[in-house]
Amino acid sequence: MKSQRIDWISTGMLVVGSVVILFPIYLTVVNALKTPQEIAQSVLSLPGSLTLENFRKAMELTNFSRSFANSLFITVFAVLFTLLTNSLVAFAIGRNLHRKLYQGLYYYFVSALFIPFPVIMLPLVKETAMLKLDNQYGLVLLYIVYGLAFNIFVYVGYIKSIATTMDEAAYIDGASTWQVFWHVIFPLMTPINATVAILTTLWVWNDFMLPLVILNAREDMTLPVVQFVFQSQFSTDFNLAFASYLMAMAPLILVYLFAQKWIIGNIMRGAIK
Numbered sequence: 001m002k003s004q005r006i007d008w009i010s011t012g013m014l015v016v017g018s019v020v021i022l023f024p025i026y027l028t029v030v031n032a033l034k035t036p037q038e039i040a041q042s043v044l045s046l047p048g049s050l051t052l053e054n055f056r057k058a059m060e061l062t063n064f065s066r067s068f069a070n071s072l073f074i075t076v077f078a079v080l081f082t083l084l085t086n087s088l089v090a091f092a093i094g095r096n097l098h099r100k101l102y103q104g105l106y107y108y109f110v111s112a113l114f115i116p117f118p119v120i121m122l123p124l125v126k127e128t129a130m131l132k133l134d135n136q137y138g139l140v141l142l143y144i145v146y147g148l149a150f151n152i153f154v155y156v157g158y159i160k161s162i163a164t165t166m167d168e169a170a171y172i173d174g175a176s177t178w179q180v181f182w183h184v185i186f187p188l189m190t191p192i193n194a195t196v197a198i199l200t201t202l203w204v205w206n207d208f209m210l211p212l213v214i215l216n217a218r219e220d221m222t223l224p225v226v227q228f229v230f231q232s233q234f235s236t237d238f239n240l241a242f243a244s245y246l247m248a249m250a251p252l253i254l255v256y257l258f259a260q261k262w263i264i265g266n267i268m269r270g271a272i273k
Contacts, residue, residue, distance in 0.1 A: 090155030
């Protein structure tokens with residue numbers, strides 16, 4: 001009886017959680033395919049006829065192709081340079097944690113996880129403007145730096161699970177520290193690199209606050225910022241708004257569906273080992 005009760009409780013919680021998650025997605029999809037008249041009648045009912053006219057209009061009004069290209073550019077380069085730089089820093093720290101200096105660096109970087117963004121937002125805006133980094137390139141740099149704290153925490157845990165005998169064997173063969181990392185350690189980090197790449201992609205693509213306060217030029221705006229501006233200007237055109245939201249989130253939904261096993265499995269592996 002006790003086992004059966006626990007199963008019912010777990011099942012009920014899963015059902016409630018699924019409804020909470022899937023109901024907003026249902027509303028987004030069905031209302032993106034409706035006319036304004038159909039939405040006025042009921043936001044919950046299915047559309048009378050399927051049409052893609054809302055998506056065409058939304059793409060024109062939001063300049064979707066431009067903002068999509070901006071988000072893609074920032075995401076690709078942020079992920080690429082995050083993998084190349086953060087893994088290298090984590091390797092240097094992870095292989096020298098027995099030294100006080102590197103222990104201090106490790107806790108220094110990880111402590112940045114506890115600093116909320118609003119605390120540093122205004123100084124950051126002034127600094128980027130002063131250094132002429134209030135553009136897409138500056139935004140990529142900020143994503144690389146801000147991801148360092150969490151990525152080092154995950155990377156160091158994973159690197160500690162790789163036997164140091166592999167490094168020693170490479171050193172005996174005459175390899176330098178640089179060669180040991182790129183030719184021995186980095187290939188072994190493929191699972192955790194995939195996890196970091198996926199998490200960084202989800203974060204950078206969906207981020208709203210950092211592009212909002214950093215980017216000045218309208219033509220540099222990313223999809224989340226464009227969605228916000230569009231909602232402000234066309235707040236009553238719910239069918240176009242839902243179509244725009246659906247186009248913006250569709251690429252990330254596909255990425256997560258195909259990559260969720262990497263996220264769940266390897267993030268735990270990197271944190272525990």
